[in-house]
Every structure is written in C-alpha cells, then in structure tokens.
Amino acid sequence: MTHFEKAPAKINLSLDVLGKRNDGYHDVEMIMTTVDLADRIELNTIQEDRIEVSLWSRYVPNDERNLAYKAAKAFKTKYNITKGVHIKIEKVIPVSAGLGGGSTDAAAVLRGLNKLWKMNIPTAELAALGATLGSDIPFCVYGSTGMAKGYGEIIEPLPSPPPFWVILAKPDIGVSTRTVFQRVKMDEIIHPNTEGVVQALYNKNFAMLCEMIGNALEPITISLHPEVQRIKEKMMLAGARGVLMSGSGPTVYGLVEQETKAQRIYNSMKGFCEEVYLVRLIG
Ligand code: ATP
DSSP, X not given: OEEEEEEEEEEEEEEEEEEEOTTSOEEEEEEEEEEEEEEEEEEEEESSSOEEEEEOOSSSXXXXXXXXXXXXXXXXXXXXXXXXXXXEEEOOSOTTSSSOHHHHHHHHXXXXXXXXXXXXXXXXXXXXXXXXXXXXXXXXHHOSSEEEEETTTEEEEOOOOOOOEEEEEEOSOOOOHHHHHHTOOGGGOOOOOHHHHHHHHHHTOHHHHHHHOEETTHHHHHHHOTHHHHHHHHHHHTTOSEEEEOTTSSOEEEEESSHHHHHHHHHHHXXXXXXXXXXXXXX
C-alpha cells in the first residue's frame, strides 16, 4: 500500500513570546499560515516491524533523529501497530530556515499513516500526539491558518488570507530555534500586535495585514545574523509591503498582491540572496 502526502511550509504572520515556563519552554502566541512550497512524503507499508526513512539531503539525517521517523514511531507505539513503514521524503523546503520543514514532515507522516492504515483518528488527537514531538507540529497537522498558543499545542483556526504572493529569501545560514530562544530576555521583548493580525485576517485587508505582522524573535536573530536585516531592507526597497522574518529565521518573507510586482521583486532578490522562492499563500 502506498500513500502520498504533501508537507507544505509555514510562515509566521506573528510570533510573540509571553513568558518563560518552569519546564524551560516559552509560552508563545503565533499566527501561522501555509505556503505552496512543500516537501513530498511517500509512505509504503512494509511487513516487518520497522521504520525506514530515505531522503537525499546534506542537512537532514535519515535515521531515528529524523522528525518523520519520530512521528511514525510515536504513531506506531500509541496505536500498537506491528507493521512497518518506509518513508520517502523529497526535501524541497530549506532546512533550519524558520519555515517549519521538519515539523511539516512529521505532521504529514501522522496524517498520512492515519490514511494509509485507515485508522480514522481525529485531527485533534493527531495534533496532540505531534505536540509530544515538537511545538510547531500541532499547527502543521491542521495546516491552513491558525493561532498556536501554550508552547504550540493549543490551536485555534483563523480565516485564511487571500492567495497573496510571497517571496521567500533565505541567506546561506541555518538558525537553531533553541539558540534563539535561549537568548530571549522577557524584559526586552517587543510584542507584536497579534490582535491586529487577527482583525486583518477577518477583514481580508492586505494593507492592514502588512502593517500588523510582527515577530518578537526577529531582533534576536538579527543580532546574531545582521544579513537578515539587510535582506529585509532590500526586500522593502524592491517594493514588498509586508516584510518579516519567519519563525526563528533566517528566512525573510515579503507579501505582494500583484503577480507582476511579485515577479519583479523575486528577480531583484535573486542576485542578492542564496535561496529565493516565489510562492503563494494557500492557507
Ligand atoms: P521551525 O520553524 O519549526 O523552527 P525550521 O524550519 O527552523 O523549523 P527545520 O527545517 O525543521 O527548522 O530543521 C531543524 C532541525 O531539524 C535540523 O537540524 C534538521 O536536521 C532536523 N530535522 C530532523 N528531521 C527533519 C526533517 N524531516 N526535515 C528537516 N529537518 C529535520
């Protein structure tokens, strides 16, 4: 039996850090939406009780450290499944980029195994299982557009933005989310206007959305990697309206309404930055 599952990247329309918890995690409030840049996951049942991962990537391990492997393991354990699975990952999303690449692969494995093995497990239960593996996984299980709270395990759906164009620009560096969170000082956090982003989504108001987006981790990543600031400035100069770093970075995105303008900005970013993508919101 074979099942294919798309694993799309996410961007943060907002990311706020509300406080540090006793367990070492931070309480966050993040509004995320989905873009049409996706890894492709192929799942094949194998009769032996084993999980195999195959992928070609310099940056991602193909063993039990892979989040897709961990997701399959958690799924099999929780539901006492004794057959195995071969997971083939076609990696398209840049790694350690702030686009949730590993989380979306793990989420796609949970959704995919649910279908492959006809388990009929409700999405909320899959998301709760995902939360045991990583804080962006519950959102990725649902996809679309939503607010994640707690350490990421509480998901509230939000209206999807119209299919605006998105330019993604990633410098040739990877950022560890853990390193960035370790540098959070709560008294220095600049809180984004999360409610403003929510309102902009309900109003489907592009100008308002561009004005309201914000990321409390951006100054921290910029202090470690000043090129993120230079990419932001270049993208704004090129004409993008809503320009923000996604997640813990380093990918910067710019929102654009018109295709021709988006294409122009994409072209001018290409000579400036290692990896540039022109995609659409599909939230
Ligand atoms: P986030 O925005 O959720 O913080 P990210 O996009 O910054 O995530 P990832 O691409 O998920 O970061 O990679 C983070 C780390 O996870 C890397 O060190 C990578 O090797 C590891 N990893 C494990 N499994 C995967 C996977 N299937 N895809 C990508 N990275 C993976």
